[in-house]
Amino acid sequence: DAGVTQSPTHLIKTRGQQVTLRCSPISGHKSVSWYQQVLGQGPQFIFQYYEKEERGRGNFPDRFSARQFPNYSSELNVNALLLGDSALYLCASSLVGPPSNQPQHFGDGTRLSIL
Amino acid sequence: AQKITQTQPGMFVQEKEAVTLDCTYDTSDPSYGLFWYKQPSSGEMIFLIYQGSYDQQNATEGRYSLNFQKARKSANLVISASQLGDSAMYFCAMRERLTGGGNKLTFGTGTQLKVEL
Numbered sequence: 042d043a044g045v046t047q048s049p050t051h052l053i054k055t056r057g058q059q060v061t062l063r064c065s066p067i068s069g070h071k072s073v074s075w076y077q078q079v080l081g082q083g084p085q086f087i088f089q090y091y092e093k094e095e096r097g098r099g100n101f102p103d104r105f106s107a108r109q110f111p112n113y114s115s116e117l118n119v120n121a122l123l124l125g126d127s128a129l130y131l132c133a134s135s136l137v138g139p140p141s142n143q144p145q146h147f148g149d150g151t152r153l154s155i156l
Numbered sequence: 157a158q159k160i161t162q163t164q165p166g167m168f169v170q171e172k173e174a175v176t177l178d179c180t181y182d183t184s185d186p187s188y189g190l191f192w193y194k195q196p197s198s199g200e201m202i203f204l205i206y207q208g209s210y211d212q213q214n215a216t217e218g219r220y221s222l223n224f225q226k227a228r229k230s231a232n233l234v235i236s237a238s239q240l241g242d243s244a245m246y247f248c249a250m251r252e253r254l255t256g257g258g259n260k261l262t263f264g265t266g267t268q269l270k271v272e273l
Contacts, residue, residue, distance in 0.1 A: 083160075084247075084263050085263075089259070089260060097256050097259065131201060
């Protein structure tokens with residue numbers, strides 16, 4: 042079975058631009074979460090979606106937004122990019138909706154570089 | 157707010173030896189879950205093992221076991237018979253319930269493990 046897939050793998054943008062990252066969960070998983078991992082740190086929670094509704098939001102500015110589609114795939118949008126947005130963006134899916142102790146399974150991430 | 161502390165930035169272990177990676181946590185929620193993930197240099201986050209706050213026995217998954225000491229709020233990962241392929245960054249994480257009905261993982265800063273011949 043395919044794992045969590047994310048696209049693109051790498052992305053280079055300049056300050057002020059906008060970016061869209063995409064994620065397809067494991068088949069049957071209805072919950073998708075997004076994390077930002079800055080170099081040398083642990084991942085930080087951005088959003089969680091379940092059944093197309095936002096179920097949680099981390100401490101990120103309004104420049105960050107996301108949505109989940111009827112097929113449970115998800116997009117993360119970041120507007121007005123800053124140098125500090127350079128990071129690995131990880132998508133994770135889980136089998137059942139919140140609250141749950143099911144493990145979140147992560148994709149390989151999108152490495153975003155801002156010039 | 158919940159907090160995860162990993163005090164070992166780096167660890168070395170010889171091949172075939174066992175190694176313990178430390179993790180302590182802080183939470184006021186009586187219901188929580190603790191997870192360990194492995195992140196190789198390629199970047200993907202690989203789920204290793206899970207321990208629930210109400211689980212009576214320590215979790216085990218193959219060569220991985222979790223030494224869960226609830227009173228001390230510690231959840232150390234033990235890797236037995238280390239292999240060269242175990243060299244990676246290891247993260248301890250805790251599930252935190254959110255007001256919107258969701259949940260998130262709070263991660264520690266990680267421990268870089270290097271397995272040597």
